Every structure is written in C-alpha cells, then in structure tokens.
Amino acid sequence: MFRKRENKEKVDVFKLNEIINISNSILKIVYIFIVAISVYIFIKLFKELNLKSTILTILSITSPLFIGLFIAWLFDPFVTKLEKKGIRRGLGALLAYVIFIIVVVIVLATIIPLLSNQINDFVTNIPDILNRMYGWIDEIFINLNTIDGFNALAVKENILTELGDLGASLTNSLPSITISIVKTLFSVIGKIAVGMIIGFYLLMNFDSAEDTIITFLPKNLHKDTMNLLKSINRTCRDFVTGALLDCTLVFVISSIAFLIVGLKAPLLFGLFCGITNVIPYAGPYIGGAPAVIVGFSISPTVGIFTLIVIIVIQALEGNLLQPLIISKTTKLHPVTIMLGLLLFGHYFGILGMVVSTPLIGAIKAVFIFFNDKYQLFDLKKENLNG
Numbered sequence: 001m002f003r004k005r006e007n008k009e010k011v012d013v014f015k016l017n018e019i020i021n022i023s024n025s026i027l028k029i030v031y032i033f034i035v036a037i038s039v040y041i042f043i044k045l046f047k048e049l050n051l052k053s054t055i056l057t058i059l060s061i062t063s064p065l066f067i068g069l070f071i072a073w074l075f076d077p078f079v080t081k082l083e084k085k086g087i088r089r090g091l092g093a094l095l096a097y098v099i100f101i102i103v104v105v106i107v108l109a110t111i112i113p114l115l116s117n118q119i120n121d122f123v124t125n126i127p128d129i130l131n132r133m134y135g136w137i138d139e140i141f142i143n144l145n146t147i148d149g150f151n152a153l154a155v156k157e158n159i160l161t162e163l164g165d166l167g168a169s170l171t172n173s174l175p176s177i178t179i180s181i182v183k184t185l186f187s188v189i190g191k192i193a194v195g196m197i198i199g200f201y202l203l204m205n206f207d208s209a210e211d212t213i214i215t216f217l218p219k220n221l222h223k224d225t226m227n228l229l230k231s232i233n234r235t236c237r238d239f240v241t242g243a244l245l246d247c248t249l250v251f252v253i254s255s256i257a258f259l260i261v262g263l264k265a266p267l268l269f270g271l272f273c274g275i276t277n278v279i280p281y282a283g284p285y286i287g288g289a290p291a292v293i294v295g296f297s298i299s300p301t302v303g304i305f306t307l308i309v310i311i312v313i314q315a316l317e318g319n320l321l322q323p324l325i326i327s328k329t330t331k332l333h334p335v336t337i338m339l340g341l342l343l344f345g346h347y348f349g350i351l352g353m354v355v356s357t358p359l360i361g362a363i364k365a366v367f368i369f370f371n372d373k374y375q376l377f378d379l380k381k382e383n384l385n386g
Helices: 002-008 013-048 050-060 063-084 089-124 126-144 153-204 206-214 219-261 266-276 283-298 300-330 336-376
Strands: none
Touching: 002 050, 002 089, 050 063, 063 089, 063 153, 063 206, 063 219, 089 153, 089 266, 126 283, 219 266, 219 283, 219 300, 219 336, 266 283, 283 300
C-alpha cells in the first residue's frame, strides 16, 4: 500500500528538467529582447534630442583632457613596470615621454619629407591623370556605342562634365583647402600638446585613479568594481595594441606594394589604407578605393595591379592579421563586429565605426562579469566569442 503511494507521488525528474530548460530559454529570449529594446530606445532618444552635435561640441572643447587621459592610460603599464624596478613614478613618466617624443620625431622626420614630395607630385599630375581618365572613358564608350538602344554619347558627356567640374574645383579650391588643412593641423597639434601636458600630470598619479573612483562607491562594491574595471581596461588595451600593430603592418605592406606596381604617391595611399584599417573588415576597402581609381587613371595595367594588391592585402589582413591580432585580442566573432559596424556606422558615421569594436568588447566584458557573478545564463567559455 505504502510502496504504491510512494511510486505515485514520485516527481517526474525528466519533465521537471524539461520545464526548467524551457523556462530558461524563455528568460534568455526575454532578456535579449529587453536589451535590444533598451539599445533601440537609447539610440532613438539620442537622435531625436539631437544630442550628437552637443556631445561632439563638448568633446571638441574637452578633447585635450581626453587626449591626456588616453596618453596616461597608454603609458601606464610601462611606467608601472619601471616603478616596480625601483624607478620613481615621476621619473618613469618623464622617461616614457622622452622615448615617445624621440620615436615620433624620427618617424615624422623620415616620413613627412617623402610624403610631402609625393603629395606635390600627385597634385602636379592631377591634370595628366584626368586626361588619361578621359581617354580611358573614351575607349569604354566607343565599345558601348555598339549596343543598340543605349545612348552612350549622353552618358559620356555627363561623366566628362562631372570630371571637368571636379578638376576645376580641385584646382580653384586647392589654396583654400591647403589653408584649411594647415589651420586644422595647427589646431590639432595645439590640442595634442596641451593633452600631453595634462597626460604627464595624470600619468604621475594614474596608478591611484582606480582607487579614487572606487572611493565614491559603497565598500561592498569595491572588489567587484575593481575586477570589472580591470576586465574592461584589459579588453580596451588589447584592442588598441592590436589595432596599432595591424594598421602599421597594413601601411608598410600597402606602401611597398603600391610602389612596386607603379602607383603615384604610394606612401600617401599606403598611409590612407593604414589609417582606415582601424575600421575592421570594411577599412581596407574604404582605404583602397581611391588607390584603385588613381591606378586606373594612370593606366589599366596599374589599375588592375592596384586592385589585385588591395584584394591580396584584404585577404591577408582578414585571414591572418585579423584572427591573430584583432579577433584574438577582443575575442569577438566576425559577425558581431560586422553588426556593430553597421549599427554604429548608420547612426554615428565613420567615428561610430572606429569606436564600435572596442565599445562592443567593453560591453561584452561587462556582460561576462555579471553573468559569472549572478549566473544569468549557462554559457561555456568557448561560446563567448561573439
């Protein structure tokens, strides 16, 4: 009698586990939905309230402070290592600055004269490049004239008119553009100089920055906050280090390759490719497009070889450098990076595309921290690469 009653009252463990798993799945979906809605509402409010221009103005005014923070943050590991070896922090900060300034002066003294000469040669050759482009377009439309029903002459005239206007505007506006660039350059140099002074003073006490932040929080949050800050700091530092190395390699490889194929101003276009490469995946194409256009304006052969160079560098960067440097340091899935680029690029332009990857990496670090602490989701470490 009692045995039968015990059997009837036994809990069906299989069904219970199934219900728990379904509940967990529903909670995950609800959580993701809430996060997505929150992000969407934030972006809509950001756009509707026109906070972008206000924030950009504030950032422009306070940019020396941010430059100083970035410099102090970048040099802090080196100064900390010197401090552990018995060198006072102030002297270590001074040594870091001296090494940095020497390296920058050497690099600029080497690159700027070459870059200046190449820019001058390129500007001088703009009329020849446009003439070659006219001839190239003529050849294309001679072949297109054989197509019935296609008014190749009208299309050709429109393109030639646009090119003529472009060449005239470049020639006429070149002095004003040069003056604007010089003014912007001096403004940037001034902000960097002020930022470096701020950074030096911050660097001397940067080791206590985290402790200062934590003092404003309740004591029971000190340990968790410190661990979270260290995790975000490590993620951002790894990305910056990887991005700088990646961009430098792309700049060097692109410049050498462009020089070999006979492209005008190879250093200029290589530098542009290196700078735009800070945007993952899309950067090489953005940087390579002007080089390909100029290559085809010189000759079809140079254009084709330039295009091949861009494709090879993109393949090399995407399949070797990105996995070894960027993806490895940020531990983000390529799809996650691409979605971030599309979202931030849509709302914030090029600047959004530049900051999207480190920002997503920081968000991921925060998510992992809280997930490990509160066990929100049962995720394995190997499944966190996205």
